[in-house]
Amino acid sequence: MSTPLAIYLSDHYTGATAGVELARRLAKNHRDQRAGAPLRELAAEVADDRVALRRLMAQLDVRPARYRRIGGWIGEKAARLKLNGRLIRRAPLSSVIELEAMLLAVEGKAAGWRLLHDLADRIDGLAPDTLDRLEQRAVRQAETLERLRREAAADVFTETHR
Template identity: 50%
Template sequence: MNAPSPSDTSARGAHARAADSKLLGIYLNDHLAGATAGVLRAGHLARASSGTALGRDVGPVAREIAQDRAALLGIMRDLGVPVRRYKVCAGWAGERLGRLKSNGRLIRRSPLSTVLELEALRMAVEGKAAGWQTLRRLGAVDRRLDAAQLDTLLERARRQQRTLEDWRIREAEAVFGATRKQASGE
C-alpha cells in the first residue's frame, strides 16, 4: 500500500480544519442564541424586581449578561464566525414563548415566576460558563482567543451563578415555605 502523498495529507488537513471551523461556528451561534434569550430573561427579571433587594442584586447581573453577549459577538468576529440571524431570532422567540408558561395566576405576576426565572437564568449562566471553558481550552491552540479575557468571563460567570443560586434558594424557600405553612394551617 502506498503512503499518502504530501498533497493528499494537506488536503485532508484543510478539509478537517474547514469542518472544525464549521462546527465551531454552529457551536458559537448556538451559544449566541442562548445569550440572546439570557439577556432578555435577565432584563425582564431585573425590571420585575426593580426596587427590591433581589432587583439590586440581579440588575448588575443582567447588565453583565448583556456585556457577556457582546463579548461573545467580539470573539465570533475575531474568529471569523458569521452570525446566523435565524439562531438569534430563535433565542429571542424562545425567551418570549417561555413567558407564556403557566405560573398559577392569570393577571398578576406569581412568586413562582421569580423562582422559575432564577432557575432558568442559573442554568443559562452555567451553559455560558461551559462555553467559556471550551473556548479557553481551544485558546491553547488558537491564538485568536484571548486567554485573559476568557478567564475574566469565566470568573464573572461563576460569580453570576453564585448570586443567582443564592436568590433562587431564598425565593424558593419563601414561595414553598409559605405554601407549606398555609396548607398546615399555621
C-alpha cells in the first residue's frame, strides 16, 4: 500500500530503525558513565516504541518497506563516519553530537505520535490512549536527552577551554 499515510508511517519506521541503533550505541559508549543507566533505559524504550509503531502499521495493513528499513540502518552507520576531530578513536564531541541527533529524532517521534492522535477519530485502528502514552514517553525521553546533552556539552566544552 502506498498511500500518504503508509509512506509517512514507513518513513517513521525507517527513522525508528536508525534511532534504535543510535540509542543502543549511546548506551554502550556510556555504560560506565553517569549517563549509562538513563541511556540503557532510553535504548530499551526506543526499541519498544519501534515495536509499537510496527504493531500500529500492521493494524492499518501497512508493511514497512524493506529497503527503507535497511536504509535507516545504513544511514545510522554512515553517520558515524563524520569528522569529529579524531580519526581512529571516539572524540569527546561525538557524545554531544549523538545526543543531539537522538534528541531531534525523539522530538520527531513525538510529533508523529501527536499527528496520529489528531487523526484517530478519522482513521480506524488508531487508539488515542496508546498514542497519548507513546507521546508522553517521547516527551520524557526528550527531557532526559536534553539534560544529558547539556551535561555532555558542559564537560566537553569546558574541558577543552581550560
